[in-house]
Amino acid sequence: MKRQLLTQKRIKKTIEIFMAEQSEEKSGWKIWEVFTQSKTGEPHIHAGNVHAPDAEMALQNARDVYSRRNEAVSLWVVPADQLVATSPSDSGSFFDPANDKIYRHPLFYKVPKGVRGF
Amino acid sequence: MSYKLNNDMRTALFEYLLRHGDDKLILGHRLSEWCGHAPILEEDIALANIALDCVGQASAFLSLAAEVEDKGRSEDDLAYLRNELQFKNLLLVEQPNKDFAQTITRQFFYSSYGIYFFQNLAKCEFEPLAGIFSKAVKETSYHLRHCKEWMLRLGDGTEESHNKTQEAVNDLWRFTDELFFKNEIDELLIQENILPDTNPIRETWRNYVGEVLTKATLQIPQDENMQTGGRRGTHTEHLGHLLAEMQIIARSYPNAKW
Numbered sequence: 001m002k003r004q005l006l007t008q009k010r011i012k013k014t015i016e017i018f019m020a021e022q023s024e025e026k027s028g029w030k031i032w033e034v035f036t037q038s039k040t041g042e043p044h045i046h047a048g049n050v051h052a053p054d055a056e057m058a059l060q061n062a063r064d065v066y067s068r069r070n071e072a073v074s075l076w077v078v079p080a081d082q083l084v085a086t087s088p089s090d091s092g093s094f095f096d097p098a099n100d101k102i103y104r105h106p107l108f109y110k111v112p113k114g115v116r117g118f
Numbered sequence: 119m120s121y122k123l124n125n126d127m128r129t130a131l132f133e134y135l136l137r138h139g140d141d142k143l144i145l146g147h148r149l150s151e152w153c154g155h156a157p158i159l160e161e162d163i164a165l166a167n168i169a170l171d172c173v174g175q176a177s178a179f180l181s182l183a184a185e186v187e188d189k190g191r192s193e194d195d196l197a198y199l200r201n202e203l204q205f206k207n208l209l210l211v212e213q214p215n216k217d218f219a220q221t222i223t224r225q226f227f228y229s230s231y232g233i234y235f236f237q238n239l240a241k242c243e244f245e246p247l248a249g250i251f252s253k254a255v256k257e258t259s260y261h262l263r264h265c266k267e268w269m270l271r272l273g274d275g276t277e278e279s280h281n282k283t284q285e286a287v288n289d290l291w292r293f294t295d296e297l298f299f300k301n302e303i304d305e306l307l308i309q310e311n312i313l314p315d316t317n318p319i320r321e322t323w324r325n326y327v328g329e330v331l332t333k334a335t336l337q338i339p340q341d342e343n344m345q346t347g348g349r350r351g352t353h354t355e356h357l358g359h360l361l362a363e364m365q366i367i368a369r370s371y372p373n374a375k376w
Binding site: 029043050051052053054057060061063065066 | 135158159160161163164167260261263267
């Protein structure tokens with residue numbers, strides 16, 4: 001029993017060392033969020049992310065992963081840790097007030113004929 | 119479609135198209151060997167992209183070669199049913215992948231030659247050929263950007279990456295003389311105004327490569343033991359193995375369609 005525990009400990013230790021080496025090896029490879037623009041004038045839309053050691057390689061990886069079939073005319077890459085985001089626990093106070101008051105939404109106007117994309 | 123060419127010209131142009139078609143086909147196949155094995159997912163996709171560009175260009179060159187030859191062969195016949203001695207690719211492109219540094223260095227030497235060479239040839243008088251070369255310029259400039267950036271990072275990276283890249287540069291340097299191979303076929307095509315009289319690009323290429331290697335803290339090797347032969351069909355031992363793998367399906371199931 002004791003021996004078994006020791007073995008388990010040893011295995012756990014080995015795995016920890018392995019994981020540490022892995023993350024050290026990858027430490028130069030940041031995650032970059034990728035935004036693609038499909039046509040000039042359109043907004044850049046989040047497409048996903050890539051690993052890359054620096055900005056230039058991030059652009060190239062983004063080009064290869066997200067625009068290899070001509071999906072984009074422009075690409076942005078942003079280091080993932082530079083994006084400021086809301087957290088899931090914020091969602092109540094952040095977003096609910098907009099949803100539960102129907103008068104906040106412009107639903108009570110008639111759209112004149114001929115107006116499109118309203 | 120058949121082109122109005124006399125027999126000498128037809129033979130010369132056919133051989134010339136094989137050179138470039140075979141370069142692309144063999145290089146594309148070599149790069150495709152990385153698929154699923156590259157160091158990280160992003161690079162796996164990048165190498166496969168470059169491979170696909172190369173195979174696409176090979177297909178354009180070889181189908182034009184088949185038309186020029188006018189003997190009822192197709193691009194597939196040319197790719198899959200010729201033997202080693204009939205392949206006219208550079209020795210450089212058939213060299214094994216070995217490791218990532220070797221693969222990137224091989225691509226860097228080839229793409230930097232390609233960009234200067236194809237730019238000249240995009241001005242050629244033979245329209246179908248000019249079209250293929252101008253498309254190649256666009257794709258090659260991206261390939262060059264990708265492998266140049268890698269050369270800088272590998273050369274000027276860790277001690278291990280530096281050593282491996284220097285080794286690759288030393289290993290592959292002897293195949294770079296052949297990039298500038300010229301013989302009577304080129305002379306004839308230039309004389310007949312099919313090809314432009316290409317400016318001596320050797321110096322331009324050397325300057326550019328020297329600049330990048332220096333920036334990457336790598337040594338430029340001496341010109342020793344320079345090897346040629348691929349353009350005449352005399353290859354290193356590596357091409358046979360590559361062809362065996364590349365051609366086995368087409369040869370085992372002749373005329374199979376999928």
